[in-house]
Each structure stands twice: as structure tokens, then as C-alpha cells.
Amino acid sequence: MEYSPPLQQGILIKRYKRFLTDVRLADDSIITIHCPNTGSMKNCLFEGNRVWFSTSDNPKRKYPNTFELMENDQGQLIGINTGNANALAEEAINNNIIKELQGYDTLKREVKYGDENSRIDILLSSQSGAKCYIEVKSCTLLEQTGGYFPDAVTTRGQKHLRELMAMVQQGHRAVLLFVVQHSGISTVKAASHIDQQYADLLHEAINMGVEVLAYKVAMSTKGVNIETSCKFISMS
Template sequence: MQFEPKLETGVLLKRYKRFLADVALPDGQVITIHCPNTGSMKNCLFPGEPVWFSTSDNPKRKYPHTWELMQTDQQHLIGINTGRANALAEEAINQHVITELLGYDTLKREVKYGSENSRIDILLTSQTLPECYIEVKSCTLLEDQVGYFPDAVTTRGQKHLRELIHMVTMGHRAVLLFVVQHSGISTVKPARHIDPQYADLLEQAVAKGVEVLAYKTELSPQGSQIIGPCNVML
């Protein structure tokens, strides 16, 4: 996935009101950009370090700039825009990078499913294989050399796990796919210390047959792509 037009850069000053961040540009101007991340962004905020942002030509947008990347004080890159995870996953599936998901004929996004009024991130279908329901999650929280999900209590994520369990009981295939958008993460674990209910539900999901995958993203201001699997510790 290439960034078109090219990303612009600045220095993070602060994130506030959840969806806003102030950035200092190289010429000294300070602008406010949109922060497309609903999580706590724990261990993802490094004031004084470089950020990169995209720019929309939509005249109706109050904040035309969108925060895409953050550089940490350890020189790691983090994908801030969680909305990119689904596009990265779709691209990787179509390019046969995610080997566990080979053999399907069609890919659809945002299909209604389940019993709790949900939409699945990706649905794969084939004439010879069971339907495959894939829930995509962006993993960016790095603690003690381990990546954790979630970074805050997530009732929405808990609902998605229940829906995946339901799909398995209906005879379908269900996959939880962690897209790792932090260059320092090579292992992913459920964040029991943050959301124990999510961790319990994930254990139940795995016991019921839900598959858990984690794939690492190569990040750069030019573009990002999923490059290979990460370890998952349940």
C-alpha cells in the first residue's frame, strides 16, 4: 500500500480530545490533524518525535490532515491509522502473503453477519471451502518487548469474539487476524492486564475453534505492507 499523495511530516506536540493532535511543521507552523485511532494509544505517544500525516482534498473536512505514522524515541515506527489495517489485510490476502488464507475465490468487506448486528471485516468464499469470517485488529501496544491487544477495555472487541465463536458453531471458519503496526513487535499476546474479559473470551474462542493469526507490517513514510507472520502467545 503506497501513500498517494506523499505523506508530510512534522513533530508531535500533543494528542487531545481523543481524535485530535497538534503537530509542529518544519517551518514552525502548528496545525491540528485528525487522529484516526479510537484506542488509548498507550505507549504510542512520543511528543517531540516525528510524525507523518496524509492530506485529503475533500473541502468539507474540518481537519484535512490525517495522522498515519509515529516514530518512537527508540526509532521504531507505529501505524497510527487503525483504519489502514483492513486494507493491509486485504492486500496481503490478494497477494497470497497470508498463507493460512489461500484457496479462496472471492473477498468481500464489511458484510453483515452474526447475531449481534455486526459487520465482518473480511469474508472469504469458495466453491470448495467453508466460508471464512475474518476479524482484523491493529496491534500497536509494545510492553517489555511484547505486543498486546487491546490497549484499552473493548466491549466491541468482546462482541466480535462472540460473533466469531457463533460462526464456528454454524460450521464456518472464523479467524482473528492481528495486523501488527509497530516495528518493535514480533510477538503478540492478549492484554489480560488491561481487559481480562477479552482475554477470557479469546481463550474460549480458541477452544471453540476460532483461529488466531498475527502478521507483521513493514512501515515507512512511502508505504506499508504486511510481510510475514508473528508469534502468537495465548
């Protein structure tokens, strides 16, 4: 996924009202850009550090610029735009990057399913009738040397785990795919210290047959793409 037009650079002043971020440009002017991240963004915001943002040509947008990348104090890049995770996953599947998800004939996005009024991020199917339900999650929380999900209590994430378990019970394949948008993360595990219920549900889902995959995004100011798998550490 290439950035076109190229990203612009600034310095983070602050994020507020969840969706707004103030950025200082090289000429010392200040602009407000859209923050496409509804999460807590724990350990992802570093005031005074460099950020990069994209620009939309949609004249209807009140804030034409979108927060894409953040640099932390160690010089590591963090993908702020969680909306990219699904597109990156689709691109990687279509390009056969995710070896565990090869061999299907069709890919659909945002398909209604389950008993809790959900939409699956990606549904793979084959002519034989086999189906694979894939829930995509963006992982950006780095603590010490490991990555964690979620970064805040997530009742929505808990619902998605229940839906995946239900698909396994119906005889389908179900996958939870962590898209790691942080250059400093090399392993992923459930953040039981943040959301114990989610961690317990994930442990239950794994025991029931839900597969968990983690793939890391290669990030630069020119573009982002899923490149390599990384280790998911399950609860013992």
C-alpha cells in the same frame, strides 16, 4: 499500500479530544490534523517526537491531514491509522501473502452477520460453499519486548469474539487476524492485565476452534504493507 501524495513530517505537540492532534512543522507553524484512532493509544504517543501525516484533496474535510506514523524514543515506527488494518489485510490476502487464507474465490468487506448486529471485516468464500469469517484487529501496544491487544477494555472486541465462536458452531471457519503496526513488536498476546474478560473470551474462542493469526506490517514513510507472520502467544 503507497502514500500518495508523499507524507509530510512534523513534531507531535499533543493529541486531544480523541480525534485531533497538534503538530509543529519545520517552519515552526502549528497545524491540527485528524487522528484516525479511537483507542487509548497507550505507548504510542511521544510528545516532541517525529510524526508523519497524509493529505487529502477532499475539499469537504475540515482537517485535510491525517496522522499516519509516529516514531518512538527507540526510533521504531508505529502505524497510528487503525483504519489501514482492514485494507492492508485485504491487500495481503489478494496478493497471497497470508498463506493461511489462500484458496478462496471471493472476498467481501463489512458483511452483516451474527446475532449481535455485527459486520465482519472480511468474508472469504469459495464455490464449494466454504466460508471464512475474519475479524481484523490493529495491534500497536508494545510493553517490554512483546505486543499486546487490546490497549483498553473493549466490549466491542468481546462481542466480536462471541460472534466468531458462533460462526464456528455453525460449521464455518473463523479467524482473528492481528495486523501488527509497530516495528518493535515481534510477538502478540492477549492483554489480560488490561482486559481480563477479553483474554478469557479469546482463550475460550481458541479452544472452540477460532484461529488466531498475527502478521507484521513493514512501515516506511513511502508506504506500508503486510510482510511477514509473527508469533501469537496463547494463554496456557
